[in-house]
Amino acid sequence: MALISSSSLTFFFLASTAAAFAAAAAAMAHSSTIDYAEFTIADIQYSFADGTLTSRQLVQYYLNRIHTFNPYLHAVIELNPNVLYDADLADRRRLPTSGLLHGIPILLKDSIATRDRINTTAGSLALLSSIVPRDAGIVRRLRAAGAIILGKASMSEWANFRSLYAPNGWSARGGRGRNPYAAAVDPCGSSSGSAIAAAAGMATATIGTETDGSIICPAAANSVVGIKPTVGLTSRAGVVPISPRQDTVGPIARTVADAVAVLDVIVGYDKRDAEATEAAAKIVPKGGYWQFLKEDGLEGKRVGILRKGFFRFAEGSLEEKAFASHFDVMRQKGAILVDNLEISNVSIILDPFKSGEEAALLAEFKLSLNAYLSELEISPVRSLADIITFNNEHKTEERIEEYGQDVFLAAENTNGLGAVERFAIKRMAELSEDGLERLMKKKKLDAVVTPDASGASILAIGGYPECAGWLCELRGSFWHLLWGIEGV
Template sequence: MRSIAAVFALCVLAVPAAAQDLQEVQLPPSHSPIPADQWTPEGEAKAYLDRIRALDDEGPAISAVIAVNENVWKDAFDTSHGEGFLSGLTVLVKDNIETAEWPTTAGSLALKDNATGRDAPLIASIRKNGGVILGKTNLSEWANIRSNNSTSGWSAVGGLTRNPHATDRNACGSSSGSGAAIAAGFAWAAIGTETNGSITCPASVNGIVGFKPTVGLVSRTHVVPISATQDTAGPMTRTVYDAALLLSAMAGSDPLDSTTSDADRYKTDFTAGLADYSLKGVRIGVMTNQIGSHPGVRAAFEQARADFEAAGAELVEIEYDWPEGFWGRSLTVLLYELQRDMNAYLAALPGEDMPDTLADIVAFNTANAEAELRWFNQDLFERALVTTDEAAYREALETNLKATREDGIDRLRNEYNVNFLIAPTMGPAWATDLVNGDNFNSDSGAGSLPAIAGYPHLTVPMGAVEGLPVGLSIFAGKWQDHAVLKAGAAYEKARTAALPVPSFKPWQPSE
């Protein structure tokens, strides 16, 4: 059985801060698919559509995008002349987040008709601030919580998403389509969701920036759930600045999601101060036990450490071991909340002939086994149906929250007097194998600490192993989102490693 550390899941959510203080985007992003002297928002939107047709639908068939807005160029023109600070920039949305235009399937045929006609609050906020929804992205079905033997990046609705850096390698789950789409240059930005690694893993292996906010900074309303404790949505982009800009359009309190009650106190212009932030004298904890054993990952991380030191940071080595029983308790929490929260979401869907419970989903999959269960089973769904002991759940939840917060990230930051903690995000992408499932054997990374604590976690590209991207994780305490983004922007500026360019071909050894 794969450990819960390898079960990558879901996320979520909502509104901006001092949005009026953000400057409108007047110039083309440096990664725009058209020349700067020819740039217009509508021209960029058209170029993205052409690129999706050429590289996602045809050619290497990345299969990251499952629905597109053919009129996105017109929407980009209209919104770029408004007051929103996103000013016509295009955003792809993971298909477990509701948008008014398309069904929200979570990758499952059971939800293929889940056309609610409504925007999740986070989508409404992006539109309000001038962003244009370009389309929807594929994902690991049910955000990779259906089976221990899954192949990340596969869903019955969208098929298999491929990694643009090596098309025979995995794009990771569950925000595989969002990660691959940004790496492939299909949009300005994408939204992913995370429960335990589902933003940071695909961002790392696809060579992009991924940010998992503090749980409660972004609304989860109208997002297909796994865990109310851990779910959150977050931006996936090419640069830290872009992630901060998009987060500024997402963050804020939502009266329908009580977890976000304090979000308005912490939402801000998350781009403020990024360009000027200095690492000089900043104390940073290095999670030595989470560097892992892969020599290529260790070498890339050592170069990142040297970059931090060259920028003036003070690195402090920290030895941390996962508490005994941690992963078993984590699974108990996820499965209990899955059956509880999924039942609540399904029961409230407005459409007719929709499943009402997780048990209905299990029955649907059994009845449609050829399409749904050909490659892997639904053992975690089945286990969730019988994970109903509330006392055991609450004990597991309280124990692991204390382990990751009070006795985890908070203790490490206080005991070692450090502002941030860093480690490799994970190892390079593994070869995709639908028959045998994921070959997830990386011992690098500490992402489950901020995932379970509900604290912010940023991954930034730090180089490559044999042409395969690897990312650097930066995380800190609750509501330290802005600080983490500033540290990431400073590392991005100090980084000396060469970053790989997608080949859109199967992997080959470096010459």
């Protein structure tokens, strides 16, 4: 499925070192008056190339914004203490042939491991001062591409899998994240800080993770672009897990083009997540996804609209008018809209008890988390049971009396993948095949669209990809099954 970009798709790197040095003095003064929060990756690379901006200046700009806004927004949980050194290194190593992410500051969700001086805690005090054995797979790819790790973004503690009662965007380490556009609006989770930071211009792009809605929901809620890749397209090695069936890692940014630029870097095979990434790596298109950012990308594409159960807007409402306008634009761009569609078994899929998702996730979480903890070089906790005990011993800091840890307790009571869990996994596969896949094939659809993230579980249980984006007043989530078959 092709994507439409709002930014320029072509840029040139200037090779004149002399010109770059000549412009350096002017750049120092010039950069302090420019709002880089609105710059795309292409804009930034233009500025790097013509000598009007350095990675150090860009990092300092983001640090200033973080120091100004983070006390209120709680988007960033920890900064990289070596970030200015890393920026200087990127400036020294920049070449005319450097890639799109060279020198670009990226924030990582706090569940993504970095083998440096930054903690990886999933928002929990239980993992504070633990030491991971190595960088996560996607972090190695980012560093190899020249990206700068700015720090860690806050998140819903334990990816919203500790309790049913903790609010979105809250963690013991990071506090409660706030939507930068409207404080009263739920920022969603669990990649809340990644979305808030992207929206507030605290980094050029961020990375989130998703098991069921955790990239898409906060991206939509904070009016940014989030891409949830097909499970296995990006490595989960070194990421605090919930489910190897459903976990995935993806970019969050202010434009589709920026999100795709990051996606191109983080996809691919990883021997530490071989089972998932080996098959998916074969469907990554040669040349990456950036090549599909074309103005005529929707030409001839069949896009289904899932009305029933999703479009609940009052007739004549602002939301209804916004979507009608958006669909008109899609038609003008050559898309063939197939309206009033329905997934026959959607009510079962969206009920985690009936679908089997709840039973499977609880067991998978305990197994996966215990395996992750066992690999840590240093850690005060080595199992889910240890974390439950830690929380009980630190009730005030972890707000156990208020939010509890009911999901943890339910997961701890599981005993591996038994008959019940295996039946649940089989049932979800059948529901996916009989539901979304059957609809897509029957109607010959390239993509399906809904107005929000309320259908995330449909994509979650099938491992399908999804993209959340916005246009003017519109916030929408776009589901691309074609990506799941042929490369995203």
